[in-house]
Amino acid sequence: MSEPRSSAGGDDAALAIICGGGSLPFALADAAARRGRRVVLFALRGWADPERVAAYPHYWSWMGQLGRFMRIATREGCREVVFIGSVGRPSLWQIRPDLRVLRMLPRIIRLFRGGDDHLQSGVGRIFEEHGFRLLGPQDVAPELLMPRGPIGACVPNKRDRADISRGLALLQATSPFDIGQAVVVADNQVLAVEGPEGTDQTLARVAQLRHNGRIRTPAGVGVLVKAAKLGQDHRIDLPSIGPHTVDGAQAAALAGIAVVAESTVVAEPERIAAAADRANIFVVGVNADGTVP
Amino acid sequence: MSEPRSSAGGDDAALAIICGGGSLPFALADAAARRGRRVVLFALRGWADPERVAAYPHYWSWMGQLGRFMRIATREGCREVVFIGSVGRPSLWQIRPDLRVLRMLPRIIRLFRGGDDHLQSGVGRIFEEHGFRLLGPQDVAPELLMPRGPIGACVPNKRDRADISRGLALLQATSPFDIGQAVVVADNQVLAVEGPEGTDQTLARVAQLRHNGRIRTPAGVGVLVKAAKLGQDHRIDLPSIGPHTVDGAQAAALAGIAVVAESTVVAEPERIAAAADRANIFVVGVNADGTVP
Numbered sequence: 001m002s003e004p005r006s007s008a009g010g011d012d013a014a015l016a017i018i019c020g021g022g023s024l025p026f027a028l029a030d031a032a033a034r035r036g037r038r039v040v041l042f043a044l045r046g047w048a049d050p051e052r053v054a055a056y057p058h059y060w061s062w063m064g065q066l067g068r069f070m071r072i073a074t075r076e077g078c079r080e081v082v083f084i085g086s087v088g089r090p091s092l093w094q095i096r097p098d099l100r101v102l103r104m105l106p107r108i109i110r111l112f113r114g115g116d117d118h119l120q121s122g123v124g125r126i127f128e129e130h131g132f133r134l135l136g137p138q139d140v141a142p143e144l145l146m147p148r149g150p151i152g153a154c155v156p157n158k159r160d161r162a163d164i165s166r167g168l169a170l171l172q173a174t175s176p177f178d179i180g181q182a183v184v185v186a187d188n189q190v191l192a193v194e195g196p197e198g199t200d201q202t203l204a205r206v207a208q209l210r211h212n213g214r215i216r217t218p219a220g221v222g223v224l225v226k227a228a229k230l231g232q233d234h235r236i237d238l239p240s241i242g243p244h245t246v247d248g249a250q251a252a253a254l255a256g257i258a259v260v261a262e263s264t265v266v267a268e269p270e271r272i273a274a275a276a277d278r279a280n281i282f283v284v285g286v287n288a289d290g291t292v293p
Numbered sequence: 294m295s296e297p298r299s300s301a302g303g304d305d306a307a308l309a310i311i312c313g314g315g316s317l318p319f320a321l322a323d324a325a326a327r328r329g330r331r332v333v334l335f336a337l338r339g340w341a342d343p344e345r346v347a348a349y350p351h352y353w354s355w356m357g358q359l360g361r362f363m364r365i366a367t368r369e370g371c372r373e374v375v376f377i378g379s380v381g382r383p384s385l386w387q388i389r390p391d392l393r394v395l396r397m398l399p400r401i402i403r404l405f406r407g408g409d410d411h412l413q414s415g416v417g418r419i420f421e422e423h424g425f426r427l428l429g430p431q432d433v434a435p436e437l438l439m440p441r442g443p444i445g446a447c448v449p450n451k452r453d454r455a456d457i458s459r460g461l462a463l464l465q466a467t468s469p470f471d472i473g474q475a476v477v478v479a480d481n482q483v484l485a486v487e488g489p490e491g492t493d494q495t496l497a498r499v500a501q502l503r504h505n506g507r508i509r510t511p512a513g514v515g516v517l518v519k520a521a522k523l524g525q526d527h528r529i530d531l532p533s534i535g536p537h538t539v540d541g542a543q544a545a546a547l548a549g550i551a552v553v554a555e556s557t558v559v560a561e562p563e564r565i566a567a568a569a570d571r572a573n574i575f576v577v578g579v580n581a582d583g584t585v586p
Contacts, residue, residue: 166470173466177459179483190472193486196507197498205490205498214489 014038015140016078016132018069019048020085024137024144024240024267026052028084031141040076042069047087063087067100070130080133082140083123084265086198136238137265146241146285148261148293152273154282156256156292159187160223164258165290166190167225175230181239184254186222191215199226199241203248210253219253226259227288241283242267243275250279261285261293307331308433309371309425311362312341313378316535316560317430317437319345321377324434333369335362340380356380360393363423373426375433376416377558379491429531430558439534439578441554441586445566447575449549449585452480453516457551458583459483460518468523474532477547479515484508492519492534496541503546512546519552520581534576535560536568543572554578554586 015032019025019041025048029039033056041058043050053060059072073081107122127134138145150156156164163185170183170190180194184206191209194202203224209215226239241259249257256276259266264285266272276283286292308325312318312334318341322332326349334351336343346353352365366374400415420427431438443449449457456478463476463483473487477499484502487495496517502508519532534552542550549569552559557578559565569576579585 170467170470170472173470174463174486177463177466177483179463179486190470190488192488193467193472195483195485195498196502205488209489 256282445569549575
């Protein structure tokens with residue numbers, strides 16, 4: 001785990017949270033607020049949830065409004081910034097670059113030519129060069145990281161543990177190609193490798209394959225395995241799961257979900273545990289080598 | 294390339310063709326008939342095309358009717374057999390095992406627990422143990438194999454060649470995991486890795502990602518790359534393309550299709566070339582190391 005990094009102002013300084021979709025940004029805002037920290041949300045148009053944004057001081061922006069972000073964040077006394085929540089893979093149109101971003105356009109186009117990793121670590125560097133400290137959610141609120149072992153009552157059996165180990169080995173093999181962070185393995189057969197469609201759509205595909213009779217393993221067999229890519233910038237895009245991931249795994253008739261402990265962000269762990277118990281599936285934090293604590 | 298293997302009867306003996314879906318079984322039957330060879334089709338229920346099966350002497354069977362196949366094939370004077378055409382990944386139900394197959398059930402269940410490779414090489418061994426010589430389509434009709442270089446008028450540009458090379462490297466990395474034989478790479482980004490859904494569905498997914506704005510490369514960029522898995526039994530499941538593959542690549546707005554020359558089966562190359570020229574996409578046979586002849 002990386003150590004928390006704080007600005008001169010330490011935990012008393014305001015924290016800028018650039019909010020994508022899903023419930024993670026608010027889990028982080030709540031966790032920071034519980035620590036007595038002032039929070040300012042920069043809600044990304046088209047991604048952040050307007051109802052939940054309203055609970056905190058906030059500004060709506062397009063992703064590319066870097067100049068505007070810097071002016072407002074400086075005025076609000078924020079020197080530390082966290083980028084959290086899903087943004088899929090934005091098109092240049094959805095980014096709506098402002099003047100500051102336009103000046104960097106050749107560099108940004110180069111970033112866009114690479115895979116996700118490339119794009120994300122480049123974004124990190126840009127913030128740092130402009131005097132902001134980019135933190136990962138885990139630096140602000142380590143309690144958002146997946147613990148080792150199961151959340152909820154179900155645990156993986158021997159076959160599930162073999163599927164987890166195979167899934168992690170596959171993610172390691174595809175990691176240099178900068179693809180997704182998730183695979184589905186059922187009784188040793190790889191059912192899906194996540195691409196730009198994201199985890200929810202990958203699970204929907206498995207549900208469809210089952211429906212069409214293209215999967216020979218019975219319902220209740222198979223594991224969604226997620227892991228950060230090797231060398232991925234942990235401040236920007238740790239894999240994450242939420243209650244909807246449990247819903248997707250249930251629809252795909254999987255036995256459970258395995259993520260690498262301490263390098264996966266978990267939104268609303270209590271709701272995840274409740275949903276997993278209702279669905280009779282396991283959700284487990286495993287070691288990076290695929291062993292189950 | 295493997296050398297043609299012939300039984301004592303040589304090319305004069307009848308050839309049993311076990312027919313899955315698509316047009317490949319009939320391209321092979323036509324090619325064998327052109328060589329003056331008698332052909333007997335064993336059409337798999339649920340997969341083979343009834344209209345085209347009718348052009349040859351044929352018997353309908355379930356995949357698992359091995360005893361029946363052996364009785365009829367022996368009576369018809371067939372000692373050589375080719376298994377060709379798509380069968381997806383059949384469920385045990387679709388196989389409808391007969392007594393001969395039931396006796397081998399523990400062994401077959403073990404085969405089913407592995408990936409495609411495992412299953413297919415096991416099926417090959419079972420035929421051989423029962424006195425049939427299992428051939429690949431290329432042993433009977435080498436003209437069905439993809440040649441080196443382009444079919445049709447379009448050729449890959451420099452960016453396409455880089456995508457082809459990255460795609461083949463990815464297929465090599467995933468090969469030990471016994472997944473699909475196809476990936477889609479666009480301007481260095483991996484858009485899809487084929488799973489049990491097959492190539493047509495993988496291309497449909499890319500078309501959908503484009504439609505949803507999840508792909509940042511413009512239309513006309515990206516390559517479908519197909520290659521046999523390492524160590525795959527070339528008699529059973531060489532990758533293949535047909536005119537419908539060109540349709541799928543066009544719907545996904547790709548620049549073209551690259552397959553490994555001499556280890557990919559091509560149904561109806563003239564129709565493929567015509568479709569590719571109409572769609573303005575390339576179809577090219579490349580070297581196994583990803584270089585384009």
